[in-house]
Amino acid sequence: MIIEGMTVRFGTFTAVDDVTLEVPPGSIVGLVGESGSGKSTVAKAVCGLVPYTGRVEGLDPRRIQMVFQDPYASLNPRMTVGASVAEGLSVPKARRAAEIERLLSLVSLPTGLAGRYPRELSGGQRQRVAIARALGAEPSLLVADEITSALDVSVQGAVLNLIRSLRAELNLSMLFISHNLAVVRYVSDVVAVMRKGRLVEVGPAEEVVGSPKHDYTRELLEAVPRLGG
Amino acid sequence: MRHLLRTPSGVIGLALVAVTLVIAAVGPAIWGQEAETVNAAAALQGSSAEHPLGTDHLGRDILARVLAGGQFTVALAFLATAIGAGLGTLLGVLPAVLPRRAGRLVTGAVNALVAFPALLLAMFTAVISGLGAKGAVLGIGIAFAPSIARLTQTLSASVASADYVAAARLLRVPRWRIATRHVLPNIGEPIILNLTAALGSSLVAMSGMSFLGLGVQPPSYDWGRLLFDGFSRIYVDPMVAIGPAIAIVAAGIGFNLLGEALARSVARAPVGGKQAVGKGAAMPSSGEEPVEGAVLSVKDLTVTFPDGVTPVRGLSLTIMPGEIVGLVGESGSGKSMTANAVGGLVAYPGVVTAGHMSLCGEELSTLSEAKRRKLLGTSMAMVFQDPMASLNPALKVGGQLAEVSLVHQGAKRPAAWARAIDRLRQVHIPDPEKRARQHPHEFSGGMRQRAVIAMGLMGTPRLLIADEPTTALDVTVQRQILKLLREVSAEAGAGALFISHDIAVVSELCDRVVVMYAGRVVEELPVADLVDGASHPYTKALLASLPDMETDRDKPLASIPGHQPSPADVGEGCAFASRCALATDRCVERPPLTRYDAAHAVACWHAETRKAEVAIG
Structure with missing residues (x-):
């Protein structure tokens, strides 16, 4: 999948300015930036939730899915877990229950949760x-927009592990958006750094983190809190 | 239901509605016969013992007719409301389902109809569709539809912007399915509440139509018709008109009160976290003496709420001048509640108890309310995650800062303003004279947090409590704020309690770390020892589960299975045992916080013991 020359304007404000970014099949591209950098707008535009100019090519737009930041707002409180999971399924009714079970175990949840409501579940x-x-x-593309930032640290690790194992199992391509450079570095193959609507640096994760070329990337890296001061 | 009966208006509403519904249910069966009995000899009588409300021109008892006519009246009101609700909900949900342009057309039409007087619309419809009950019901139903449509539209617009609707759209769920499965169930409650009040209005409106002769026609009768019949005699026999009028008014008010009371009780049901400021409760002073020279010394702090919710369980904490103590824990561990308890911000019905709780050597529980407020107001500063929670959006930043000096220090206005500007400069806000004249919305997030810190510095704070002050900020801004906090505490020689879920942030800023789990302190150690010296399995797991810039990308991150027990059901034993790899039978008994040396304490049976155990507590 490739994003070419994507620009998103809200009135006179340019939230995303001529962004070109490739997500190779089966790889995770991490998009990192501070609030207002336009990274979440890129996510929404790729999913078709905000209008944009430019092109998104190389995949069927109907096969893009998104996981949202706030797990408390992204599930309908009046629908059971099973009903929520079943929403995107296109299997015959008879196989639906089995499919829900398969999906729940894919994300390491007990299948018994299918009948529960979101309020009975923890954030993770x-x-x-x-x-x-x-x-x-x-x-064919999963867009993950700050999916761990509303979670506790002990749960975040498990969700990140899940993301990595899913990529290995399903050969999933993913656009992984976060403000947390350490998290992006851990899950991504390629890291793209965004600032004020523009990409300032794109490269293999270890390279961007190990030998940053752009001043802003360096500034971000220095600001990451480290254990032991 | 219990909430409903707590307010007088709820009780009155419920009683009036109950009486109305009982009359409607049994009225015709009991009084129907009497209401139809013609007695020419007793025609046009006034109020008497035999006929309390008098009789009509055929000698029929009006009280019996009012009681028997209740059913028809209420039925017509229900019918009209049902028509209005059905039509209104349909119109309200349509914009969410239709393509954009058609949706806008519907919205516009509804907006125009809302502006049109309802009763006029009802009369217009009734006249066109023919006089009589049918026309009136239809008219009122149609007249009510626009306002219900408007309500539905507003509510569904807020649901339509929810993430789960966006997710459903991405999953290509059809529009009508989104409307019926996602939108309607989540707006049902407020609409139903509103309909209860609408029932009252439609009963009154229906009676109004009948009273005007546009509604029920003889020989049928409802309350409005009875009022119409009696009205010509109001100067002669007032009771013949007042009887039906009272019935209409009582039922109308009843439904309206009930609707409002229901809405209130629902609005109250989900209780938010922190809210109003209130004095927690009596704090019996029975613990050992406060630590000498400490800015904050708390012993056995416990915060409880009704129903056994206990977010903080016997916490002890000491902060020395110039020392920055980090309080780390996951959401629900009780760290924020600890800060609130110290600041006297635990909302009713929370109860705060402590062996002792002293600020700058003064025992807070023994101070009078006024002295306590003054001490907290001048010696303690609090910074929260959302700076807008501490800033009034309508007032200038400088004025809000100056107010601290005006209120607590009795300073004159120019002096207070000068101090405010000085403090804004101290927190490195550029051009403080100009910034002081601006409103909070003109500040960036980081600047606002600086302004809040400056507000805390208006007094002479001995203790600074910062509750997740950088969580909403970008990492580069976070670093600046952390630097500022360190600077401020060093300059003022103040102690600081820094609360965060992020152990890495705490390790950058603090001297000492206190780790909380399920309301209790599980480990306390100097920051320098954090990486190599942590001994509680929870602290270790927290450290291991945090990815940093050196984490091996080929290995899975450490994670902790299960989740923290909620503050309501923390058991007797070690709260972490169910998630702990080291747990044994011994862990059913709660391990005490055991001090290994002056700075390191752990609450775990299995922590490596390298130094002689000295039990505290």
Whole structure:
């Protein structure tokens, strides 16, 4: 999948300015930037949730799915976990229950959760349900917008592990958006740094983190809090 | 239901509606016969013992007719409301389902109709569709539809922007399915509440139509018709008109009160976290003496809410001048509640108890309310995650800062303003004279947080409490704020309690780390020892699960299975045992916080013991 010359304007404000970014099949591209950098707008535009100019090529737009930041707002509180996961399924009714079970175990959730409501689940569990729901539509690209920033640290690790194992198992392409450079570095093959609507640096993860070329990338790296001061 | 009966208006509403519905249910069966009995000899009588509300021109008892006519009246009101609700909900949901342009057309039409007087619309419809009950019901139903449509539209617009609707759209769920599965179920509650009040209005409106002769026609009768019949005699026999009028008014008010009370009780049901400021509760002073020279010394702090919710369980904490103590824990561990308890911000019905809780050597529980407020107001500064929670968006930043001096220090206005500008300069806000005259919305997030810190510095703070002050900020801004906090605490020689879920941030800023889990302190150690010296399995797991710039990308991150027990159901034993790899039978008994040396304490049976155990607590 390739994004070519994407520009998003809200009135006179240019949120995304001529962004070109490739997500090779089966790889995770991390998009990192501070608030207002336009990274979430790129996510929404790729999914067709905001209008943009430019092109998104190399995949069926109907096969893009998104996982949202806030697992408390992304599940309908009046629908059971099973019903939510079933929304994207296109299998016959008879096989639906089995498919829900398969998806829940894919994201390491007990299949017994299918009958529960979101309020009975923890934040980490909800985020897994949202991921299972997206996977049910068999996406060729998964857009993950700050999916761990609303989670506790101890849960974040498990969700990141899940993302990596899903890529290995399903050969999933992913656009992984986060403000947390350490998280992006951990899951991504390619890291793209965004600032004020523009990409300032794109490259293999270890390279961008190990020997940053752009001043802003360096500034971001220095600001990452480190254990032990 | 319990909430409903707590307010007088709820009780009155419920009683009036109950009486109305009972009359409607049994009225015709009991009084129907009497209401139809013609007695020419007793025609046009006034109020008497036999006929309390008098009789009509055929000698029929009006009280019986009012009681028997209730059913028809209420039925017509229900019918009219049902028509209005059905039509209104349909019109309201249509814009979410239709293509954009058609949707706008519907919205515009509804907006125009809302502006049109409802009763006029009802009369217009009734006249066109023919006089009589049918026309009136239809008219009122149609007249009510626009306002219900408007309500539905507003509510569904807020649901339509929810993430789960965006997710459904990405999953190519058909529009009508989004409307029926996602939108309607989530707006049903407020609409139903509104319909209860609408029932009252439509009962009154229906009676109005009948009273005007546009509604129920003889020989049928409802309350409005009875009022119409009696009205010509109001100067002679007032009771014949007042009887039906009272019935209409009572039922109308009843439904309206009930609707409002229902809406209130629903609005109250989901109780948010922190809210109003209130004095927690009595804090019995029975613990050992506060630590000498400490800015904050707390012993056995416990915060409880009704239903057994206990977010903080016997926490002890000491902060020395110039020391920055980090309080780390996951959401629900009780760290923010600890800060609120110290600041006297635990909302009713929370109860705060402590062995002792002293700020700058003064025991807070023994101070009078006024003295306590003054001490907290001048010696303690609090910074929260959202700076807008501490800033009034309508007032200039400088004025808000100056107010601290005006209120707590009795300073004159120019002096207070000068101090405000000085403090803004101290937190490195460029051009403080100009910035002081601006409103909070003209500040960036980082600048606002600086302004809040400056507000805390208006007094002479001995203790600075910062609750996730950088969580909403970008990493580059976060670094600046952390630097500022360190600077401020060093300059003022103040102690600081820094609360965060991010152990890496805490390790950058603090001298000492206190780790909380399920309301209790599980480990306390100097930051320098954090990486190599942590001994509680939870602290270790937290450290291991955090990816940093050196984490091996080929290995899975450490993660902790299960989740933290909620503040309501923390068991007797070690709260972490169910998630702990080291847990044994011994962990059913809660390990005490055991001090290994002056700075390191752990609450775990299995922590490596390298130094002699000295039990505290």
